[in-house]
Amino acid sequence: LDEATAAAEAMALANRTHKARGNRFLVDPDTHPQTISILRTRAEPLGIIIDVQPVGDAMTDDCFGGLLSYPSSSGMVRDLTDEIAVIHDAGGLAVVCADLLALTLLVPPGEMGADIVVGSAQRFGVPFSFGGPHAAYFACSQALQRSIPGRIVGVSRDSNGKPAYRLALQTREQHIRREKATSNICTAQALLAIMASFYAVWHGPDGLKNIAAHSNQQARRFGAAMIASGRSLRHNSFFDTVVIETGDDRDNLLSTANSAGFNLRPLDGAVAASFDETIDDVKLAAITAALGGVLEADVDDNVPANLARNSPFLTHQVFHDYRSETEMLRYMRRLADRDLALDRCMIPLGSCTMKLNATSEMIPISWPEFADIHPFAPSDQLQGYQILQDQLCKWLGEATGYAGISLQPNAGSQGEYAGLLIIRAWQRARGEGHRNICLIPASAHGTNPASAQMAGMKVVVTGCDDHGNVDLVELREKCEQFTDQLAAMMITYPSTHGVFESEIKNLCDIVHDHGGRVYIDGANMNALVGTAEPGHFGGDVSHLNLHKTFCIPH
Ligand SMILES: Cc1ncc(COP(=O)(O)O)c(C=O)c1O
Structure with missing residues (x-):
């Protein structure tokens, strides 16, 4: 993730x-x-x-x-x-x-x-x-x-x-080990992993080494220029990040660099500058001059000889075969031709089949205005993102019927985990921290029991009837049995078997009556957007999977 x-x-x-x-x-x-x-x-x-x-x-x-x-x-x-x-x-x-x-x-x-x-x-x-x-x-x-x-x-x-x-x-998979699963990892950011692997396919080991050497060389030139101008560096041996000791002068340096169009990372009594493949000589000269340094053409290696890599990597043929645009294009086309994807048919992949992703939604993510912002950029440079996030939170709040939205967890499974920790904290805050039972229907997705055990809860499975719906009689019995220990119930709505269980409100009421909170797994939220809000029919916390209801691919 x-x-x-x-x-x-x-x-x-x-x-x-x-x-x-x-x-x-x-x-x-x-x-x-x-x-x-x-x-x-x-x-x-x-x-x-x-x-x-x-x-x-x-x-x-x-x-x-x-x-x-x-x-x-x-x-x-x-x-x-x-x-x-x-x-x-x-x-x-x-x-x-x-x-x-x-x-x-x-x-x-x-x-x-x-x-x-x-x-x-x-x-x-x-x-x-x-x-x-x-x-x-x-x-x-x-x-x-x-x-x-x-x-x-x-x-x-x-x-x-x-x-x-x-x-x-x-x-260790959750669908086999259920609550004994040791990890709730599910979605693996496959699109991003494919992008990264194609970067390696395209450049190959030699190309990657050149990119790394370029980043390292520019960092070394910058570091040498800083030393020559009378500054001292925190580390002599570095790859792409140079830390300049500043003492009390840190904020001055940050704002000087900022005025020249660069963000430095503030550290304790120091600033750090990182260099990647995009740093050309013009930019390097500009940041160096802004901080009072003068560049030399090249400088000595700064990585100890015993740390220089000798072993080969990326030895598979695929990292050596495609070095022209047309070869690469044909390779990608060959792979795409084998793909069972949305441009051919419905994707037979459980609840993920219900996604609404449009291809056009992929286009804006490559726009530099979205793509080029560093997560630790100063807040006054993030006003556009802030507006987008505020709007998104407002819309998601309306769609879900909840009072607050966090955009933080990076997948459904991590949302489950964060949500259960919230319920756990809520129970503690009202003096009921001993409540640790999490009821989970037998039909639930494997991440649910895995997340519950990771959040320190004890999973109790509650049965389903012949149609796959939660058996309310059994649920009531379980709630009564654990009335002093019930922390939460997790339920997916509509259910993983694709049904809007008509007793959902009842179900939430029963759990609430016994002191538990209801976690509505929102993996199937696209069936609800504009129709019903989990926050209104009894849910207390939910996650939404961006790759299912909203625009990123699985
Ligand atoms: C019902 C349900 N809950 C949770 C998840 C986990 O979501 P993610 O894959 O984003 O971690 C899935 C994913 O397949 C799911 O179908």
């Missing part, structure tokens, strides 16, 4: 497979703040303690793992081998957040002993778009592959002996 969610999934994987004694997870302080914040949220209901400290003495045998970043959040490149060894010595697993583009030049974390490597695929040709959606990646050692969240697709042979792709491993 995104780097922070992938990091949280890695922490959960480490927690269920480690050999250490305790429930502490160490996070290096130089980690992206959004990652630390998601780790904290996901850790609490699982009883995990997040400890933000450098790996070293803090890594004791009550820690089941540690997370490092490579390069670090502030851009430092360092050899992680020793820190990973310290984590292993304490019986823990080592998770590394790594930048894919940097890995084209740097020794990959797997070669340093990392057990799990995660990160974002955004910089492989996917615009910022004010923060997403973007695809994340998740990689682990072979020893852990049976515990990996989600599914692994492998190459097999069909009955005619031809190569065919099939689901090879899905041991």
Whole structure:
């Protein structure tokens, strides 16, 4: 989904497979703040303690793992081998957040002993778009592959002996393990993952290395110019991010850069400048001059020799075959011809079949006005986005009948999780924090029980009648049985079998009467928009899946 969610999934994987004694997870302080914040949220209901400290003495045998970043959040490149060894010595697993583009030049974390490597695929040709959606990646050692969240697709042979792709491993899938599932990951931002992979197909390993070398070289030239002008850098070894020490002068530098048309990242007593493939000499000269520096043509390498990558990557033929526009075009056409897509027929994919996506909705997302905004841009540059978001929240509020809307969670499953945490917090706030039972109909989508257990709730399944509708008699019995412990009920409306259950209001009333809140899974909301509002027929919280009711593809 995104780097922070992938990091949280890695922490959960480490927690269920480690050999250490305790429930502490160490996070290096130089980690992206959004990652630390998601780790904290996901850790609490699982009883995990997040400890933000450098790996070293803090890594004791009550820690089941540690997370490092490579390069670090502030851009430092360092050899992680020793820190990973310290984590292993304490019986823990080592998770590394790594930048894919940097890995084209740097020794990959797997070669340093990392057990799990995660990160974002955004910089492989996917615009910022004010923060997403973007695809994340998740990689682990072979020893852990049976515990990996989600599914692994492998190459097999069909009955005619031809190569065919099939689901090879899905041991943790929610539809099999239900409330015992350890992850609720469902939608995988496939479109964004395909965009990123096509970026790699088009450039190949050499092209990617050139892009990485360009970004690194421009960063080094900028860094050298800053040193020559009397400033000092926080790190000598970096890939694409240069941190300039500013002391008290930070805000001055931020506004000077801003007046020249550049945003720098404010840090504690420092500013950071990051360089990517789009930074040409003209732009580089402009930002350097704005900060009082003069560029040299080239400067020395700044990555330690022992960190230079020697191992090959992207060795599959597909990353080597398409180097002209027509070859690439024909390849894409060949793939598209095999696709069962909306331009041919209805997509036979459960509730996702009910989507309203129009092809024209895909066009605006590539407009620079939408695509080029960085998620951490200063708020005075985000007024357009702010208006769009305010309008969207207002419209979604009207469509759903709810008082407030969050645009934050990145998928239906994450919305379920956030919604259940809200219900949990609400129960706590009114002194009913002991309520932890979540009723879920037997027909529910697998993410529902998985999200409930991740939110620290205990799943109780309630039965359905012969038509697939929630059995109200059984529901009443269960509510009475758990009247002192009921936290929530999750129900999909219209149901996963495509029916508007006529007793929905009744059902919500029964749950409310027993102190529970109703989570209406809004995956099928497009059947309701303009017709009925979950907030009015008894729902307390819902998510909407953008790839089902609104415009992004699955
Ligand atoms: C009923 C239902 N709930 C939840 C989800 C999970 O949504 P997402 O795939 O966006 O995580 C789905 C997705 O298929 C669904 O059909």
